[in-house]
Amino acid sequence: MDAADVTQDLTHVLFTADEVAGRIAEMAGQIDADYEGREVLLIGVLNGAVMVMSDLSRAMKSHLTMDWMAISSYGSGTKSSGVVRILKDLTTDISGKHVLIVEDIVDTGLTLSYLVQNLRSRGPETIEVAAMFRKPEAMTAPVDVKYVGFDIPNEFVVGYGLDYAGRYRNLRDVGTLAPHVYGG
Ligand code: XMP
Numbered sequence: 001m002d003a004a005d006v007t008q009d010l011t012h013v014l015f016t017a018d019e020v021a022g023r024i025a026e027m028a029g030q031i032d033a034d035y036e037g038r039e040v041l042l043i044g045v046l047n048g049a050v051m052v053m054s055d056l057s058r059a060m061k062s063h064l065t066m067d068w069m070a071i072s073s074y075g076s077g078t079k080s081s082g083v084v085r086i087l088k089d090l091t092t093d094i095s096g097k098h099v100l101i102v103e104d105i106v107d108t109g110l111t112l113s114y115l116v117q118n119l120r121s122r123g124p125e126t127i128e129v130a131a132m133f134r135k136p137e138a139m140t141a142p143v144d145v146k147y148v149g150f151d152i153p154n155e156f157v158v159g160y161g162l163d164y165a166g167r168y169r170n171l172r173d174v175g176t177l178a179p180h181v182y183g184g
């Protein structure tokens with residue numbers, strides 16, 4: 001058994017690394033065009049957005065800066081409650097800036113709607129959201145996500161920053177986990 005090979009735990013690949021990279025390039029082009037030379041402050045939400053942030057920022061040609069927030073959503077395991085605690089706040093003053101929140105995935109939208117509300121109160125010039133994945137069927141809190149990588153079915157997915165129990169973030173492909181992973 002090859003314990004190091006995490007790719008073996010994916011039962012169904014939804015998006016290959018190439019598909020993800022292709023979409024990232026398209027999103028970056030769109031964002032560059034929309035901001036037209038205005039400097040953007042990308043705010044990555046730790047930990048899941050690390051991969052998206054890394055690839056999206058390098059695919060962009062705009063001048064940009066980056067900052068990070070870590071938040072924890074109270075709730076059981078894979079379900080989000082909308083009650084959010086800030087574990088690590090920004091190091092930047094965002095007032096007057098063009099803020100683009102970079103998220104891995106929007107599920108119910110509860111976490112993101114809290115975040116947008118919180119950041120908006122700090123007086124940015126503009127605030128928008130880019131998320132690599134979105135589950136439209138799961139959304140209960142209406143959040144406007146301007147840049148969406150892919151809409152996906154209401155299933156738990158891992159890879160490209162997304163984890164199950166902290167694992168699988170390093171998978172290049174994105175997919176669903178084999179049942180034996182949960183069963184173990
Ligand atoms: P809400 O429901 O507030 O939740 O939009 C967003 C956060 O929940 C996590 N999440 C997932 N993580 N695979 C994951 O690895 C998934 O399919 C998934 N769905 C939600 C994630 O942390 C996201 O930021």
Ligand code: MG
Pocket residue numbers: 045046047048049104105
């Ligand atoms: Mg997350």
